[in-house]
Amino acid sequence: AQKVTQAQTEISVVEKEDVTLDCVYETRDTTYYLFWYKQPPSGELVFLIRRNSFDEQNEISGRYSWNFQKSTSSFNFTITASQVVDSAVYFCALSEVIQGAQKLVFGQGTRLTINP
């Protein structure tokens, strides 16, 4: 069965530090998609990235970067030079198509606090 594990329940760092959020997944499929979502204190869920299982290139978007490693079933998220506005709960998710339907499974989330 699908499973996403975010072992870090809470992380607290000082502003400008780099921080990495871990995500490990389990799946028996060869075709799947991985996502990261951000949930700021206001509560909405904001899409950050989607990556398919055939594309292992790392991705960088400004201060955000993602490291996808199929060998370790991990899709880690790094924020460089963190800012207070990065404080949020971050969710990693795995998407598969099972019997013709999209199945999206979320990890438990990591609460990131950036202190001034």
Next chain:
Amino acid sequence: EAQVTQNPRYLITVTGKKLTVTCSQNMNHEYMSWYRQDPGLGLRQIYYSMNVEVTDKGDVPEGYKVSRKEKRNFPLILESPSPNQTSLYFCASSLWEGGTGELFFGEGSRLTVL
């Protein structure tokens, strides 16, 4: 503006009093889904719909009903709410794209059942 709209955003009700949380999207998305978010459990899927009149159970469907009579609307119905349904609920939609589309979420509906 492309969006998913949920109502109500906040609701306090009592055990057994039927309620409906509405969800509407203006992006002509085929796929819609409901999730509940509980501390330490992340988001869990309640029901989903791949198109009009096509719905199916997610991981935690007990105590909920849904309908999809129009493409844009996907209401969540709690026929007889119980305290264990106190949660934060999210509606989401996406283009089908073979099941890989980015999900767009509503702002969430916080429900308290006393």
